[in-house]
Amino acid sequence: MKNTLPAFAAFVLALASPAAIGCVLGAVYNLPIPFETYAVGATAALIASFVVVANIQRVPVEVGGRVAIALPASGRLRVPAGVTEAASWFSVMALLLSICTGFAGSVNPLANFNMTFFWIVFTLGLAYLTAFVGNVYEWSNPWRAMFQTVESVRPNLFRGVVAYPARLAYYPALALYMALIWIELFGSIRPVTLSTLLLAYTVINLTMAWLFGKAAWLRHGEIFSVFFGLIGRIAPVAYRDSRRAPGEFEAILRKPFTGVFEGHADHFSLLLFILFMLSSTAFDGAHETLPWVGIFWRGLYPAMSAHLERPYAFWVQLYYAWQSAMLIVSPFVYLALYLALLRLAKFVTRSELTLGTLALRFAFTLIPIALVYNVAHYFGELISQGLLIVRMVSDPFNMGWNLFGTARWLADPVVLDAGIVWHMQVAVILVGHIASVYLAHVEALKVFSTRGRAIFSQLPMLALMVVLTTVGLWILSLPIDAGETAAPPSAMAWAPRAV
């Protein structure tokens, strides 16, 4: 493990030119939201927070120290083995198609099936779907399907050669997730690079599952299992292996968001993973805005270049190094804020739990805010670029095919009206904010047992959520830079050539 990650990072670095910037596939961006929209949104968040805290003073219907999570008429639905197998085959096929189209399809990132399918449909679309229908990825994970297929020929191949080292915890998934986001923001990757990376990631998964066992690797190392697993916690459906027949799952209905109370984050690295979900989206939103770009070019650059004689290209390289470093630092900024306010809550309530324990117990309450940050930033891309998958499936290799008769659909990109986009951005951020405030409040009522203390403890947690929400809205309101200050001439690797 120790040797693999740096090697993977070096491999990624070697593939990707450092001189690139910009969202994957982002030709049409959202407009910054007007100051008034931001101000109204932030005020609404504050008021909603107080409404929640003032009105809920008991843990809702507590049963034996646990929040009742099953719906009154809770049912268990069977997900037959046929369904999970079909879904697994479908996702393996989609993975293979994504790899093949990168090598053989269009070189234009905006037109190739694999870029839109992986970056938009899979990492955005499936994440949003998971929040509603539960973690379907659990039983349709293509790499899990590969392990099972291989094991049907070579039984017990993925039982694990060595025990998974406990101190590694979720750090492999976190490191791979950081690499993924770095590639998304700075990798300037092309369809062929994406295919290479997907192949490399498949090799990593197979190797690690062989080494540590498939269950341990899927739980701690496979990015998307951890990512969708976290988002699935707020869904009204959970899936469990039925243990009656191989491949059969059952769906358990529960109240939305209450999955957060089924257990706690079991390691600090999982908290960091959640914070990185938050901070990477915030960073993506901020890193091309005028105020942020100005910190380097108007603040650091004049000061440094006055003392150091270097060609302009050197400063551009340094700028990208600075941007990459800030991406990696970003979750620790959120961590510092989170721990500081929890420390305050601990002080106010005189809780005997350690700060570390508290940090893990509240970790899952951040998931709704992390998700809505993501939705607010990217759903425009899901609409304008993601819908194009409809035409791409008919001609995935760009050979003039029309397999499903949809190859000529959506000739013009769907561009949502900016007013609608602004309202939806503020709306989803507020929904996530209210959910997170509610969850943190209930958790506080459970953790800080006496009521009076819990109310006090709410103020720091409330402050945390309001800060997170306001920062999220504020970033959406910042004017965005364009052109060559951020990107030198060679950086527009994304320019489509034949649109």
Add this chain to the structure above:
Amino acid sequence: MATDIARAACALAGFAWYCLAPGPAWAAQGDAGTPPSVRTEGGAEREASFDIVVKGGRLVSGRRVLVVHRDDDVTLRITSDKADRFHLHGYNKLIDLAPGRTATLTFKATLTGRFTYELHGADLELGALEVYP
């Protein structure tokens, strides 16, 4: 519990109203941008025209982010010292550029949002057109 849910529902309904209500004045403009260079006051339709000049692989005309409003008549006058092809995303406007000759692109800003524009030949992202509601 039931009253808690009822109260939470009231709060949600309040902000749902806020979200779904037709955009009031505050949604209209904001101070995120500067007004376009030319504008005829009074009428609903305004004009906005911009010069975009590229020399030696760099944008030499000032502003990179061009701000207009919906239904403005936009004129882009593009000059490059090399033959190239200008592309405005979203509106999907393409125009060929001859060296030193100014090409003019005129259209009505019907789509709102942020649309980048670039030179295909030089592979150069120049800036963005922001169309506010």
